[in-house]
Amino acid sequence: MSTLLPLKKVYRKFLRKVKKFRSRNVETNLDRLRTRPDIEPVYVLQMGKVASLSVSSSLREQYEGTVLHGHSFSADDSRGDVKTLFRHFNNGENRMKVISLVREPIGRNISAFFQNFSKYVGKDFSASSYTASELRDIFVEKYDHREPLDWFDKWILSNFDIDVFNYEFPKEGYLTLNNEKISLLVMKYDLSDAIKQRVIGDFVGLRDFELINNNISSKKDYSEMYVQVKKMGMPPSYVEKMLQDRYTRHFYLEELDHLKKIWTEKEVVNAKEEK
Template sequence: MNLKALKQKVKNLKELFLYDLKIGKATPVLLYQMGKVGSLSIYYPLRKQYPGFVGHCHYFPNNPDAAILKLYNQEILNSRPLNVISLTREPIARNISAFFQNLERYVPNSSQAGSLSIQELSEIFLAKYEHQTPLVWFHRSSKDLGIDIYAQPFPDNGIAEYHNQNIRLLIIRSELSNQEKEGAIAKFLGLESFKIENANIGSQKDYAQTYQEFRAKLILPHDYLQTMSESQYFNHFYSQEFIEATISKWRSRLLIS
């Protein structure tokens, strides 16, 4: 057994123990969302502040985390009560952040990514990254949870709650202030209070300098911006004013160049 497999086994044993220990204390909570939307900043403190089991994943049921698989089999398939929290994020910034988070998938030697020019990284980003991920993620989650998230308009305040038999789902825009997110989560879970602790922030990673320069200098083609601005995802969760301002930021950079 290699080191990675051993670490996963130890993690699985620990999480299964916590699951069995906490499952009867309160309705379990699952942080279920696409990557790079700020979910870990909610997940870690919620593990400390919520009495029941708290899980975190981007997909299921084929997940290597044994506790997530057990939660899926026992809570979702058996229609037991489950609280789910998910977040959205503006798709362009989200894709850039996810690209750098998983740079080793796209750059053969990610440790030398800093030696690549912004133009070279841009070409790799546009050619190899899965840009549709944020645009289709909620279609998949709708099937997983049995909730048609697109059936009703998303509230202007960026917070919405959905119900389907045993599942309660809270969706929050990640662009909201921590105070707004904290209040929504505390209310949803019946907590007196809840405090977010920032985690997994790109600007604090080893690649932070290259990441910041990439964000500042990246030029996106017109058809890319059009695909994002016309997507159901962007138009459902964000106002037209926000979309236009986001696209304008990248478009004006393209015109200036």
């Protein structure tokens, strides 16, 4: 019996390598829409900077059906694989599983700002000499801060006729919704990997699903400046606006006071504490 367990682990590892090789080929991934019609495709459709790439890449290695990862879903999408999935979904009675992760909007937006640094700053991070304070001001002024706040209406409600704000979001940090076309899993970005593995595994029918992390900001060249900007905090008016939005109150209602404390610029917090 003891020798069987290592053999099973080796075999599982071999199967994952085979699946990983296959998943790198977009055509092979999409072919499963035709060759495996019995398995619903999974689309990790999300707003970005919610650790979703780890979810989709892990699923591609372990799920037998089509797995795609993206930020949009339309007939004229810039990506051919997404357009193919869109046509498949809107043709007849084809069902789909959708996974969307949520993150408190301030931290999410700061992360997205640094990920797309040159778009907002006008130069690559390596060529920038801005201070943390200057970058904080550029972020507040130029970034589209409503992006996460409006995301569910723009992509989930419009495509699948599911309004997530009509359903109470559980304290456990995840929710599954179903209609005649899709099964939707909404879950918090900041859940532990152990919980994510269990919830996603149950959702897609993978008993031994394992989550493999990647694309972590601490590995990026901007990681130190990113941490500095986060530690500085944000203007009180900005923090208040973001935290009082429907999105934040729906998904992070019990954490509002904590989020306000950690994100309000530190000199303002310190001044209040001294009074």
